[in-house]
Amino acid sequence: MYDAMSKAVLVVAVFVVAVMVNFRPAPALAGDTLYTALGGNEGIVRLVDKATEEFLADPRISNTFADTNIARFKEKLAEQFCELSGGPCVYSGQDMHAAHKGLKLRSRDFSALVENLQVAMGKCDIPFSTQNKLLALLAPMHRDVVTQ
């Protein structure tokens, strides 16, 4: 009797594991990620270069970057975009609150930066649907970046 029970439990357990293995979500295919849509590392580095050019040329926000090490900024931003978009990077910069709290940024600064990023994405021929996916990942950062 006990043996029959154990056997039944074992059969059910094997069945449950088999079902779980079969139905676990398929891993994202390499070609499926936002990272790939952005052109991988090369595309992201290009985008960050263009976007930074736009930030530095925009009189609304350029002063904010006056004391910034631009090479480090670009490196960290590219790393962050890579990780956020599903690429093979680990962001190693400061968290968004710590990175921006001393800058006393307002909502209008955030909007200006997003506008510049959109212009840069356009110049890099990134399709609108891809642009929107990246912007959707950045939008929640408003609460950490904007402190005034």
Ligand code: HEM
């Ligand atoms: C979603 C929006 C934003 C993202 C994803 C973002 C991302 C980043 C990243 C990754 C860093 C580097 C942190 C580090 O060095 O460890 C950084 C720094 C910086 N960000 Fe942002 N940022 C955003 C919004 C803004 C806005 C709105 C401004 C100003 C208009 C701004 C100005 C700066 C400046 C000046 C630095 C360098 C600070 C320093 O020199 O230490 N950022 N940001």
